[in-house]
Amino acid sequence: MSDNDPSVAPDSERAALRADCANCFGLCCVALTLTASADFAISKDAGEPCPNLQEDFRCGIHTALRPKGFSGCTVYDCFGAGQKVSQETYGGQDWRSAPDTAQQMFQVFPVVRQLQELLWYLTEALSLPAAGPLHAEIGRALEATERHTRRPAAELAGLDVAAHRDGVADLLRRVSTRVRATAPRRKKRGHRGADLMGARLKGADLRGADLRGAYLIAADLSGADLRLADVIGADFRDADLSGADLTDSLFLTQTQLNAARGNAATGLPGRLTRPTHWS
Incomplete structure (x- = not known):
């Protein structure tokens, strides 16, 4: 270090x-391994090159992965x-x-x-x-x-x-x-591993919350305060983070952001970048 x-x-x-x-x-x-789904347009086994992989080891559709049905690759x-x-x-x-x-x-x-x-x-x-x-x-x-x-x-x-x-x-x-424990006005918020799929958490005060491994797929977290919330392993696929504050969320990764939806008002840690597909 x-x-x-x-x-x-x-x-x-x-x-x-x-x-x-x-x-x-x-x-x-x-x-x-790829499985044909909303994330991948094709299925392929582990060890089998993706048909979009070129001889120089670059992706032939890198700039069009989402419209081509490979949003999983962007995540x-x-x-x-x-x-x-x-x-x-x-x-x-x-x-x-x-x-x-x-x-x-x-x-x-x-x-x-x-x-x-x-x-x-x-x-x-x-x-x-x-x-x-x-x-x-x-x-x-x-x-x-x-x-x-x-x-x-x-x-x-x-x-x-x-x-x-x-x-x-x-x-x-x-x-x-x-x-x-340093989160202001911290309450006991035990959501570790919780099923919060589609949950309506718009504007929620989740400071200091334990959201480790929580299922937040398609949850409405717009405007939510997630500062000092532990989100390690949380599933943010299609979650709405528009206007949410994640500036010092704990253990947030680029993968989680890439899987979610957000906008210019979403507060992010300086170590991460705003996904290009966000509005």
């Missing part, structure tokens, strides 16, 4: 946790796993020129993707002043997770990533409890 203030994550560290498709071998377009985020596996784990050797590596590479990619997502959350946790008493433990967890991402391919393929994730999840829960 930063040599100065540990509560501030340098842009370079955030950049490593963002997808760099130009340095990836189109891994998300090959390694993942997905590998947290930088694509370029790490392509350029570090496999040293720039792609699966087309070295087909014997393909099966293992496609197995390693989702493992590293999970680890990179944990790095995103831990980097954010280390930036939270209220989590100060836990910063040393967070730093150790971050370093251990980073070491895992740099293991040889064979070790990554057999890594028990679920066990590591469970340990990090416990730490992030403790971080969340500390930070949410």
Whole structure:
């Protein structure tokens, strides 16, 4: 982390946790399974290249994914796993020129993707002043997770990533409890894992709420105050975030925003960007 203030994550560290498709071998377009639905116009098995993937590993319909029926592709985020596996784990050797590596590479990619997502959350946790008493433990967890991402391919393929994730999840829960306790006028709001599909929460005061893993599909959260709300793993597909305040929501990701609806009045953390399809 930063040599100065540990509560501030340098842009370079955030950049490593963002997808760099130009340095990836189109891994998300090959390694993942697609199922024909409102998110994907086709079905394909894991390990089968998407027909839109070009020889240079770029998407042939990148600028028209939504109108072509591939909105799911615009939501997905590998947290930088694509370029790490392509350029570090496999040293720039792609699966087309070295087909014997393909099966293992496609197995390693989702493992590293999970680890990179944990790095995103831990980097954010280390930036939270209220989590100060836990910063040393967070730093150790971050370093251990980073070491895992740099293991040889064979070790990554057999890594028990679920066990590591469970340990990090416990730490992030403790971080969340500390930070949410600082929310003004905080009430007991236990919505963890709740089914809030289509819920009418327009203008709701959800400051400090525990929304971990909540199902907020198509919920009306327009104008809602989600500051200091823990939204890790919350499903925001088609949720209306117009005018909502998420400026310091905990563990919010670009994937969640990309899956939701919003507008220019939606307040966002500086580390995330406003989706281009928002009004």
